[in-house]
Amino acid sequence: MTNEPITVSIAQDLIPIHALSRLADDLIAALSHKSKVQLDLTGLSDADVRVVQLIEAGRKHALEIGSSLTLVVPPGSILEQTLMRGGFLDAAKKSHCVQQDTCQ
Numbered sequence: 633m634t635n636e637p638i639t640v641s642i643a644q645d646l647i648p649i650h651a652l653s654r655l656a657d658d659l660i661a662a663l664s665h666k667s668k669v670q671l672d673l674t675g676l677s678d679a680d681v682r683v684v685q686l687i688e689a690g691r692k693h694a695l696e697i698g699s700s701l702t703l704v705v706p707p708g709s710i711l712e713q714t715l716m717r718g719g720f721l722d723a724a725k726k727s728h729c730v731q732q733d734t735c736q
Contacts, residue, residue: 638668638669655686659686666698671704680714681718
């Protein structure tokens with residue numbers, strides 16, 4: 633693993649329906665280097681179950697190959713609200729990570 637994380641992000645002008653396929657490809661490519669990967673979704677304008685599935689699939693893949701995935705979620709964002717509603721994010725702790733050793 634390299635020390636510097638690779639950041640995978642979504643373009644601000646794209647909505648998930650048009651960008652998820654490209655984002656998934658970029659995430660797989662970054663994880664294939666067995667690096668620390670940050671999934672930066674600050675530009676996300678909409679979030680639904682497809683986004684959550686992508687995050688979860690990325691997390692599982694990272695664990696399987698010995699990589700790490702950290703989710704960058706801005707406070708109050710659409711994604712943060714979606715993750716809290718779905719029970720994936722603790723509202724009290726607002727833990728934004730999906731990295732194996734740092735989430736509780």
